[in-house]
Amino acid sequence: MAENLWTTDPREALRAHPGFTLASMDRRATPGWGGDKAQGKAFMDSRASLLSELQERLFAEGRVGGKRSVLVVVQGLDTAGKGGMVRHVMGYVDPQGVSLASFGVPTEEERQHHYLWRIENKLPTPGRIGVFDRSHYEDVLVVRVDELIEESVWSERYDEINEWEKQLVESGTTILKFALMVSHEEQGIRLMERLDRPDKRWKYSTGDLDTRAKWHAFQEAYQAVFDRTSTEHAPWYVLPADRKWFSRLALTEILTRTLVEMEIGWPSVRWSPEVQRRNLAKSMSTASLVESYEDTPAVVTEAMEETLEVRRDSADLLDADPDASEQRIAARRAEWLTDLEETLAHKRELLAARDDAPALTADIPGIGSKTKKAAKSKKSKKGKKKSKK
């Protein structure tokens, strides 16, 4: 298990509090993290299974009528690492539960609408995580720097955005806003790399230098964004981005902690597993019912261990009283095991009613302790729970 070397909650260490000054931020710093790059990567990867399960729970909640969603806004200048960040986050969760949207120069149609129109069209539906590569903030960043519209218009937008985001939060969307702030020096080196690598030249645009020339104006525009739109309901997190591993670690951790605090459980169902199992069994041969029966303990205990591990990680993050949370985990384990005993008893009953059923042992080894299959799977999994999907 990788060591948790966060010395301060990154939501605290990286938040744009009132008085935050972008100009004095060290873009190579790693605020809140007490480890090095290798430790950071290892710890980030150790979040994979937690993040993956929380996202699946959110998705499940949305499927049964839940209203909550999460919106991750990623802003930053060229080469800050927005694209890599999006790919990175998507790698930890099921892409089918993510709404990905990228906002470039508005199209003709988009220009004919209010600037929030195209954003609203791409908001995550309940149960989903929306990931925005650029966002409505372009309408107070590039629009302001390039003087695309009058100041009297864009200067009204900060309050309008705050109000709009507030309504979004009230309707169930948790908003996380991340600004990846690369230094002027590092941007130069990264642009040079695009010029030097024949396989990356297609990413370079001659307009990139024009934007770079407006560096200071963009810094001012970002400062204004932080001053005016880092609200209680939708704060900004400003991530130093000269070290990509750190900005990824920080976003991963903030997203994880946010999902943990949402306390998302598995939805309960409105039908009876017993009734459904009996009906399903009617369509199954005795051989496959036996196979299913024999697999049950390993399959269920493996899932139980994963769920309990997520609970334990979550409790750690919530700084819960360790004894109390161990008690809760033990209670949850007992519930799963009772459920499993009922499942097995029910399957034995279904099999007993068949003439061609073989003799079954009443107890299957492994219940209540890790079975061989579950233990093996633990070791090999890397967070993406692909094995049984």
Place this chain on the structure above:
Amino acid sequence: MAENLWTTDPREALRAHPGFTLASMDRRATPGWGGDKAQGKAFMDSRASLLSELQERLFAEGRVGGKRSVLVVVQGLDTAGKGGMVRHVMGYVDPQGVSLASFGVPTEEERQHHYLWRIENKLPTPGRIGVFDRSHYEDVLVVRVDELIEESVWSERYDEINEWEKQLVESGTTILKFALMVSHEEQGIRLMERLDRPDKRWKYSTGDLDTRAKWHAFQEAYQAVFDRTSTEHAPWYVLPADRKWFSRLALTEILTRTLVEMEIGWPSVRWSPEVQRRNLAKSMSTASLVESYEDTPAVVTEAMEETLEVRRDSADLLDADPDASEQRIAARRAEWLTDLEETLAHKRELLAARDDAPALTADIPGIGSKTKKAAKSKKSKKGKKKSKK
């Protein structure tokens, strides 16, 4: 390097040729693959870097005006593994280059349009890979089985779909259609698992048993789909799906080989790297220009080795004459090294013009051979080229 144990091109082994009979297909078979599960997984993972780079090239091509795209249609009954397959494929490529769409029961709005309307809205734009979880084929599958419309209507659709797909292919979209065919027995076991696992019950719907009861009608409807829509321009690949590792291996390999045969290169650019480099350098400090200069050989040779590895893998797949392809690779390497020499010479020239530049060595160790950094990176990469993104 994992061993390639395909004994037959999977596009040949799995294609629904005329006379293909679904009823006689063994759903646990692994047609064309001469290895076991562990070998299959290892080989599939060894395709990651190739698939990732080919997708990036396709995306790059689309950005500079290319018209080509790829559409991956995934069909199958409940529990066949469609969702897991989509997540699996997305894990190998950059999700930002993928258009993911899932087609469930049509909405009220969709019902008011032609059945292809909602499909057309989700087609991949140039440069993208579209991945469809279910598709327009639902309109000759569930619609036929559940008798939602009259036979005289759905029976016309096969030809209509063929014609529509033909136009799509002609406009630059390569269509790959995959049917994941799970056995009735295995479906029962997988549905039972959803009932047995408290964390998976939300995925189960009481309607699943109604659909299962129509098993034979669905098999007939699929057989009709294969008979009537497995065309030259858009053939069906029928994947036995009782072993998930095999269906994933097969789809990965077919997608990879298809992309290889599209012969997608990196786009050439219309501006001069020298001019851009000179302009960019003006905005850079001497220290960062020196840093960029010193990093250049490692950065460029690492990228070169990756590109050449992709070329080698591609040549193997195309069954090219090994000597001829080695010659072509050597020529490509020479081009890269010449480009690198020019880059370095140019950077030295830019630095020489500065008063505060340190003395530079004319030759940097490592050019033309793997540098330490590149060699190290080779070992650690797992296909996803996250390091420099």
